Amino acid sequence: MFKMNDPILLEFCRVRKQFGPVIALNDVSFSVRAGEVHCLVGENGAGKSTLIKILAGAYSIDGGELRIDGKPVRIETPAQAAAYGISVVYQDVTNVDKLSIADNIVLGSENSRFGFNQKKKNYEFVRPFLQQVGLEVDPSALMETLSIAQKQMVMIAKALSKNARLIVLDEPTAMLNEQEVHTLFQIICSLRDRGITVVYISHRMEEIYRIGDRVTVLKDGGYVGTWDLSSIDTQQLIVKMVGRELHDVYPDKNRPIGKELLRVENLTTEKIDGVSFTLHEGEVVGLAGLVGSGRTEVLRAIFAADKLYRGKVVLEGNELSLSSPIDAIRHGIGLLPEERKRQGIVNCLSVKDNITMLYSQLHAKCGFLRKADDDAIVRHYIDELHIKTPSAMQAVGNLSGGNQQKVVVSKWLSISPRILLLDEPTQGIDVGAKADIYQLIDRLAREGMGVIVVSSDLIEIINLSNRIVVMRDGQAIKTLESDELTEENVMLYAMGVNADEKA
Ligand SMILES: Nc1ncnc2c1ncn2[C@@H]1O[C@H](COP(=O)(O)OP(=O)(O)OP(=O)(O)O)[C@@H](O)[C@H]1O
Ligand SMILES: [Mg+2]
Numbered sequence: 001m002f003k004m005n006d007p008i009l010l011e012f013c014r015v016r017k018q019f020g021p022v023i024a025l026n027d028v029s030f031s032v033r034a035g036e037v038h039c040l041v042g043e044n045g046a047g048k049s050t051l052i053k054i055l056a057g058a059y060s061i062d063g064g065e066l067r068i069d070g071k072p073v074r075i076e077t078p079a080q081a082a083a084y085g086i087s088v089v090y091q092d093v094t095n096v097d098k099l100s101i102a103d104n105i106v107l108g109s110e111n112s113r114f115g116f117n118q119k120k121k122n123y124e125f126v127r128p129f130l131q132q133v134g135l136e137v138d139p140s141a142l143m144e145t146l147s148i149a150q151k152q153m154v155m156i157a158k159a160l161s162k163n164a165r166l167i168v169l170d171e172p173t174a175m176l177n178e179q180e181v182h183t184l185f186q187i188i189c190s191l192r193d194r195g196i197t198v199v200y201i202s203h204r205m206e207e208i209y210r211i212g213d214r215v216t217v218l219k220d221g222g223y224v225g226t227w228d229l230s231s232i233d234t235q236q237l238i239v240k241m242v243g244r245e246l247h248d249v250y251p252d253k254n255r256p257i258g259k260e261l262l263r264v265e266n267l268t269t270e271k272i273d274g275v276s277f278t279l280h281e282g283e284v285v286g287l288a289g290l291v292g293s294g295r296t297e298v299l300r301a302i303f304a305a306d307k308l309y310r311g312k313v314v315l316e317g318n319e320l321s322l323s324s325p326i327d328a329i330r331h332g333i334g335l336l337p338e339e340r341k342r343q344g345i346v347n348c349l350s351v352k353d354n355i356t357m358l359y360s361q362l363h364a365k366c367g368f369l370r371k372a373d374d375d376a377i378v379r380h381y382i383d384e385l386h387i388k389t390p391s392a393m394q395a396v397g398n399l400s401g402g403n404q405q406k407v408v409v410s411k412w413l414s415i416s417p418r419i420l421l422l423d424e425p426t427q428g429i430d431v432g433a434k435a436d437i438y439q440l441i442d443r444l445a446r447e448g449m450g451v452i453v454v455s456s457d458l459i460e461i462i463n464l465s466n467r468i469v470v471m472r473d474g475q476a477i478k479t480l481e482s483d484e485l486t487e488e489n490v491m492l493y494a495m496g497v498n499a500d501e502k503a
Helices: 048-055 078-083 101-106 116-132 148-161 178-193 205-211 234-242 295-302 325-330 340-344 351-362 367-384 401-413 431-446 458-464 487-495
Strands: 008-019 022-033 037-041 063-068 071-073 086-089 166-170 197-201 214-219 222-228 260-268 275-280 284-288 310-315 318-320 333-336 419-423 450-454 467-472 475-480
Touching (some): 022 048, 022 063, 022 214, 037 205, 197 205, 222 234, 275 450, 284 295, 284 458, 295 333, 325 351, 431 458, 467 487, 475 487
Parallel strands (some): 022 222, 037 214, 086 166
Antiparallel strands (some): 008 022, 008 063
């Protein structure tokens, strides 16, 4: 635990950053004490990642200065940041999949030379750091063989290998499950015990309180304040972030349930085995389970993204034999994928082109008809989901993480699917915008859509779903009905404590 009189490690002094007309940071000043876990929170687009990128030497500073140990410093390159003992684990894990774990750790350091002997030395060099983050992996294995959580741990190991004094974690848990979060928090605590300072960015309030000593709030690029977490409660903190109180974040899920929309029977692919369940109009069915339990694979099987070995997908009474995802889309099935960087968006295209990409493929109109359609759609979603962008023509790669996610959500909603498959739909989305997305899911369900949602956020999935199918080892272990939806039940079945029961 940090103490009140711990020295100040890092100060942001009137830090300013502008991207064209967008003022991303407007005279932000606060300090981080040595050895504390300092949380940084704020809505999507508030400026959190920008501040961190300035600290990491990835962005230049337009005004103000940084001080380390009381002295002004110039950090203009990532190498300079590393020399000051600063390491950043970014929001979108920035590893090289085709390199080995060891190569990823030494990348950018003098040990990244080639040659067999160097390789062997590197394996030995990285082993203790992998151990410190609890990773039991072969350093020569390719990065692509790891889960997202493991990749993140590798990046923390990399920070340790560089002797970091300050480690910044930008939304590290957005794609982790409960257990992985638990492991990460143990690692953060051990870092703190060793006197390493942690700056922690997250949209999950309960995490902030579990792990943080102090919290700083940014809003619209401005500094709102810094508090001891023991002196401010969640509701007060949300008001600081969003500027209003948030009540009834989750909509009332007692919707009229209509006829059967979708039935999967004995669905079997390389990764899942004999999965069966149904989905009705107006229903939200949750797929819960540990990472690797096959939740994403069930969605992919329905969407014809993976080859079906056995089993059938029945849409409104008719058995489908879908040949590809495009075929699935034509039948009114949409899939919002988990990894937006890889499958969701095209960074260099505009917000508009990303949102209308599918719609215009399905509704081949030409000339001004199409343009009018596209414009209306884009305006609708920018308003409805409060997408923060200077214009519809902005390249999506320049939006904040949460706003990119909103663009992907819009793309799928624009084609009004009958069935929407959502894989971690609110990852990286701020508390206010989450509420917007929940309302939207509820409204679409009331209009007759059926929704299947995968989420590692237990509270979210329980509050959104009418029923939850719990997956374990590729199988649907149990369907929990409305009165059985509790965190304990989901965890019990997901972890196999009640192994005797079947769905
Ligand atoms: N390279 C860039 N070019 C143009 N605008 C940018 C760029 N990077 C960030 N911005 C803008 O700066 C503002 C702050 O973005 P930033 O990524 O720092 O937000 P954030 O607080 O990290 O949000 P999130 O919670 O969604 O990750 C946003 O309006 C964003 O669109
Ligand atoms: Mg960010």
